[in-house]
Structures are given as C-alpha cells and as structure tokens.
Amino acid sequence: MFALVGAGLFALGLYALIIHAHLLRKILAFNVMGSGVFMILVALAKRSGDVVDPVPHAMVITGIVVAVSATALALTLMLKLNAASGHARLNDDSQD
Amino acid sequence: MSDKPTQLITDDQQAAPALRLVILLLVSTVAAGLVYVLWSFPASAPGLTHTVATQMSQSGVSHPVTAVLLNFRGYDTLLEMVVLLMALLGVWTLGGTADYHDHAPGPVLDTLARLLAPVLILVAAYLLWVGAHAPGGAFQAGSVLGAAGVLLLLAGWRPHVTLIALPLRLLLIIGPAAFVAMALVTLISEGRLLAYPVAQAGTLILILETAATLSIGVTLAALFLGGELSDTQSK
Numbered sequence: 001m002f003a004l005v006g007a008g009l010f011a012l013g014l015y016a017l018i019i020h021a022h023l024l025r026k027i028l029a030f031n032v033m034g035s036g037v038f039m040i041l042v043a044l045a046k047r048s049g050d051v052v053d054p055v056p057h058a059m060v061i062t063g064i065v066v067a068v069s070a071t072a073l074a075l076t077l078m079l080k081l082n083a084a085s086g087h088a089r090l091n092d093d094s095q096d
Numbered sequence: 097m098s099d100k101p102t103q104l105i106t107d108d109q110q111a112a113p114a115l116r117l118v119i120l121l122l123v124s125t126v127a128a129g130l131v132y133v134l135w136s137f138p139a140s141a142p143g144l145t146h147t148v149a150t151q152m153s154q155s156g157v158s159h160p161v162t163a164v165l166l167n168f169r170g171y172d173t174l175l176e177m178v179v180l181l182m183a184l185l186g187v188w189t190l191g192g193t194a195d196y197h198d199h200a201p202g203p204v205l206d207t208l209a210r211l212l213a214p215v216l217i218l219v220a221a222y223l224l225w226v227g228a229h230a231p232g233g234a235f236q237a238g239s240v241l242g243a244a245g246v247l248l249l250l251a252g253w254r255p256h257v258t259l260i261a262l263p264l265r266l267l268l269i270i271g272p273a274a275f276v277a278m279a280l281v282t283l284i285s286e287g288r289l290l291a292y293p294v295a296q297a298g299t300l301i302l303i304l305e306t307a308a309t310l311s312i313g314v315t316l317a318a319l320f321l322g323g324e325l326s327d328t329q330s331k
Contacts, residue, residue, distance in 0.1 A: 003134045011127035053145045054160035061235045069183035072319040076187045
C-alpha cells in the first residue's frame with residue numbers, strides 16, 4: 001500500500017519536474033521523486049515478515065543525507081545562475 | 097523563449113496545455129508501469145533479514161540498521177561521508193551569494209535558539225549513543241546537530257573568524273578521515289576493508305559514529321550558510 005503511494009509521489013514529482021521551467025520548482029519536484037523512492041524502499045522492506053529488513057532502511061538513511069546535500073548544492077547553483085543571468089531557468093537555445 | 101530578466105520567485109513558465117496533456121499521459125504510463133511492477137512483487141520476501149540476523153552477534157551492536165550501516169556496509173557510509181564533503185566543497189567553490197542579508201533576530205527566535213541549542217546537542221548525543229541497540233545513530237544525530245547549527249545561524253550567531261579557519265575544517269574532515277584511517281588499519285590487520293575485530297567492534301563503531309556525527313552536523317550547518325564561510329576565509 002505504502003509502495004503504491006511512493007509510486008504516486010514519484011509520478012507526481014516527475015510530472016512537475018517536466019512541466020515547470022523554474023529551477024526551484026524542478027529541485028522541489030526532484031525531492032518529491034526522491035521521497036517516493038524512499039517510501040517504496042521502506043514499504044518493500046516490510047515484506048520480510050515480523051522483522052523488518054534492515055538493509056533498505058540503511059539505504060534510505062544514507063539516501064536522505066545525500067539528497068539533502070545534493071539539494072543544497074543545487075540551490076546554490078540556482079542562486080548563482082540567478083545572480084549571473086537574472087533568471088532561474090535553463091534556456092533551450094544553447095547560445096546563452 | 098523570452099529572455100528578459102525576471103524575479104527569482106515569480107519567474108515560472110509552464111509547458112503549453114496540449115504538451116502538458118501528452119506529458120501527463122506519458123507520466124501516467126510510467127506510474128502505471130511502476131504500480132504494476134510493485135503489484136507483481138511477491139507479497140513476502142525475506143530479503144537479507146536472515147543473513148543480517150545470523151551475523152548480528154559479530155557486528156558489535158544490537159540494532160540491525162546500525163550494524164548494516166557501520167559494519168556490514170561500512171564502505172557505503174565511508175563513501176557517503178565523502179559525498180557530503182564533496183557537496184560542501186562544490187558549494188564553497190561557487191563562492192558566496194551577494195544578496196544574503198543578515199537580520200537581527202526577534203526576541204522569540206533569539207530566546208528559542210538559546211533554549212533549544214543545548215537541548216538539541218544533548219538529543220544528538222543521546223541518539224548517537226542509543227544507535228547501538230535502538231533506532232538512532234550517526235546520521236540521525238548528525239542531522240539533529242546540523243539543525244541546532246542552522247537554528248543558531250538563523251538567530252544571527254556566527255562562528256568567530258579564528259574558529260572558521262582551521263577548527264571548522266578539522267571538524268569537517270574528522271568523520272571521513274576517521275573512516276579512511278579505520279579502513280586502512282583494518283585492511284592491514286584483518287585483511288579486509290572495515291572488517292572490525294569482533295571483540296572491539298562495538299567500541300570502534302562508537303568512535304567512528306562520533307566522528308561521523310560531528311562531521312555530518314557541521315557539514316549540514318555549513319551547507320546552510322552556503323559560500324559565506326569560504327568568503328570569510330579569503331578576506
């Protein structure tokens with residue numbers, strides 16, 4: 001059940017990642033996708049009966065910290081892009 | 097696509113409605129495929145639970161998640177510390193953001209930060225200690241420590257310049273350095289990377305976790321400040 005919610009979160013994040021041009025929204029959407037993946041992992045860890053499989057849990061803990069640091073790096077890149085070019089989106093034409 | 101300078105927050109363009117419908121359909125297909133795969137998984141799979149359970153007596157701790165993180169898959173945690181450090185280096189390389197204004201904190205935030213910071217540090221220490229036999233451990237404790245740091249930074253506290261130069265960098269590096277040192281020592285003495293001797297495993301894991309907690313907490317707080325610290329260094 002929770003795995004299905006995770007799949008839904010993943011799809012929601014993927015949709016927002018594609019349709020929004022603004023980088024902040026893209027970063028947020030990417031985090032929602034990541035949360036969906038974590039949720040699927042934790043939900044699948046429950047399948048092993050009474051004792052929960054610890055390996056996916058360890059992977060999720062690792063993943064959360066990496067996601068936080070990657071988000072911080074992405075936000076800094078976005079601020080820098082905004083300071084340099086005045087807007088916070090990626091241009092389609094490669095001239096810029 | 098128009099190229100006029102716009103505000104940071106309001107500058108959002110969405111795809112055209114027709115295109116959005118196509119994207120919606122494609123994403124729905126992906127979601128349906130994902131749901132189908134999840135649905136077709138067997139309802140019960142033991143995974144690695146049994147493998148972990150049989151090795152628990154060798155791990156030096158009694159909580160399976162901590163055992164996996166710090167002992168069986170210690171390699172992952174070692175690399176993750178490096179990832180954190182790389183992210184911070186990336187942020188520092190980009191330099192500080194000019195429009196980062198400090199506000200004098202209101203009395204509520206100031207009092208709250210003063211009250212909460214020692215409590216959060218205590219909680220971090222407790223989480224670190226309890227990780228050996230209950231949910232907790234280096235990452236949770238590091239996150240709480242990072243939160244304490246962020247709260248202090250929001251309240252206008254800045255580390256003294258003499259603290260930023262060397263001590264901050266030492267704190268950042270102590271986690272990865274402890275891991276690498278431990279990996280080298282175990283590689284030489286035991287013949288395998290991060291294979292602790294069974295008798296001392298608990299102590300070694302606690303030492304590693306303490307170093308990792310300090311580094312994670314300081315790294316997260318430094319990430320929050322962005323490039324500001326690297327600028328202070330160069331002035």
